[in-house]
Amino acid sequence: xxxxxxxxxxxxxxxxxxxxxxxxxxxxxxxxxxxxxxxxxxxxxxxxxxxxxxxxxxxxxxxxxxxxxxxxxxxxxxxxxxxxxxxxxxxxxxxxxxxxxxxxxxxxxxxxxxxxxxxxxxxxxxxxxxxxxxxxxxxxxxxxxxxxxxxxxxxxxxxxxxxxxxxxxxxxxxxxxxxxxxxxxxxxxxxxxxxxxxxxxxxxxxxxxxxxxxxxxxxxxxxxxxxxxxxxxxxxxxxxxxxxxxxxxxxxxxxxxxxxxxxxxxxxxxxxxxxx
Numbered sequence: 001x002x003x004x005x006x007x008x009x010x011x012x013x014x015x016x017x018x019x020x021x022x023x024x025x026x027x028x029x030x031x032x033x034x035x036x037x038x039x040x041x042x043x044x045x046x047x048x049x050x051x052x053x054x055x056x057x058x059x060x061x062x063x064x065x066x067x068x069x070x071x072x073x074x075x076x077x078x079x080x081x082x083x084x085x086x087x088x089x090x091x092x093x094x095x096x097x098x099x100x101x102x103x104x105x106x107x108x109x110x111x112x113x114x115x116x117x118x119x120x121x122x123x124x125x126x127x128x129x130x131x132x133x134x135x136x137x138x139x140x141x142x143x144x145x146x147x148x149x150x151x152x153x154x155x156x157x158x159x160x161x162x163x164x165x166x167x168x169x170x171x172x173x174x175x176x177x178x179x180x181x182x183x184x185x186x187x188x189x190x191x192x193x194x195x196x197x198x199x200x201x202x203x204x205x206x207x208x209x210x211x212x213x214x215x216x217x218x219x220x221x222x223x224x225x226x227x228x229x230x231x232x233x234x235x236x237x238x239x240x241x242x243x244x245x246x247x248x249x250x251x252x253x254x255x256x257x258x259x260x261x262x263x264x265x266x267x268x269x270x271x272x273x274x275x276x
Contacts, residue, residue, distance in 0.1 A: 005031040005162060005193050006052055006084070010061035013047060021047040022058070023217035029162075034188050035195040036208035036225075040239045044217040045197040046089075049164050052195075053084040082111060085155030089167040091147035100126070100142070100150050101135040107158040125157035129183065145176040152183070163187055165196040169203060181207055205229055205243035206267040213238050226264050245271050 006029040013022040021044050029035055037045050050056040051063055054070065054077050063070040065080055088094050097103035104125055108118040126132040129149040134142070142150065148168065155163060168184070169177040181203060188194045198204050204211060204225065211228040213221040221234045228234065229242050230250070249265050252258045258274055265271040 003031045004028045004064075005066055006195075007064040007067075008048070008051065008061065009064075011048070011051065011058050011063070012060040013051065013056060013058050021217055022051075024061070025214075025218050027212060027219050027222075029193065029195060030210065031193055032188070032191065033193060033209040034184070034207060035193070036204040036211045037195065037197045037214055038199075038201065038204060038211060038228075038238070038240060039197075039214035043214045043238070045214055046166055047217075048214070049086055049166055049195075049197070052162070052164060053081050053086055055086075082158050083160050084162040084164065085158060085160035087148070087151050087155055087163070087165045087168065089170055091144070091151040094151045094154070095139045095147060098138060099135070100131060100137050100139060100153075103139055103150060104131075104135075104154045104157050107154055111158060121157045121159065125153040128156060128186070129153040130179075144171045145173075145180075148172070148180070149183075156187070160192065162193045162195065165194070167198055168196055169198065169200055177203065201229070201240060202243045202245065205246060213240070225266070249274070 008025055008027045011022045011025040012020075014020045025044065025048065027048070037048070039045055047056065051058060054072060057072055065083065070076065070080060095103050097106060101122065104122050105118065108121045113121070123132065126135055129152050131146065131149050131153055134146060139147065139150065152165075165184070169180050172180060177200075184194050184196070184207070208225055210222065211225050212219050213228060213234055215238045220237060221228055221231060226246065229246050235242060245265055245267055249271060253260050261274070263274070265274055
């Protein structure tokens with residue numbers, strides 16, 4: 001039986017300026033999966049994420065975490081924000097302490113854990129994100145990639161069950177992007193449900209288990225990467241472009257240059273293997 005860790009039903013939300021960001025949105029996030037949310041700018045991705053850990057409260061509809069309706073009581077909010085961590089697109093919006101170590105310590109300290117446990121969680125998070133060597137460095141001296149890793153470490157130190165990342169590879173070079181995606185794979189392999197939004201559809205296609213397409217405040221499609229990115233109607237409706245690996249593979253099979261074997265390549269390496 002499928003277990004859903006986060007759910008939203010008939011979600012509606014408007015900003016103070018009257019912008020209606022979510023319009024009867026429905027979504028169910030399967031536990032333990034790698035989830036990608038794609039859509040153009042202004043589609044509602046970030047707004048939805050901010051509902052998942054209680055930053056925004058819907059005008060209508062409900063959020064459920066592990067089957068329990070979120071009622072926004074203080075105790076419930078504390079538990080939700082411990083369990084569902086968000087890493088924002090711009091790490092400067094998330095880092096505020098003088099040093100890396102102090103910034104990462106903020107969450108664990110506020111969890112009320114014993115000092116020894118706090119220190120252990122901080123060190124584990126810094127080592128997992130490869131930022132232990134810069135733990136004493138002022139945050140304003142970090143590179144963009146380092147800031148993103150430190151922001152992730154701050155969330156990871158609280159051991160959330162769900163990690164949400166808004167455009168985690170934005171501003172990173174190709175090597176930094178590959179390292180980031182490997183890090184997210186490791187989180188998932190350790191049991192976390194990982195949700196991200198991205199405009200890099202090639203990365204999404206190679207990485208995700210399930211893809212959701214959001215357009216004008218509603219989820220308009222969900223499925224495997226192959227199902228979503230082969231759906232021309234959905235791609236056109238959401239102003240998305242077919243990932244290159246899938247596009248080339250479908251072209252080559254249509255021309256009879258390679259045969260369909262039941263295996264669809266998700267990245268450059270897999271496509272090369274098929275061609276060989």
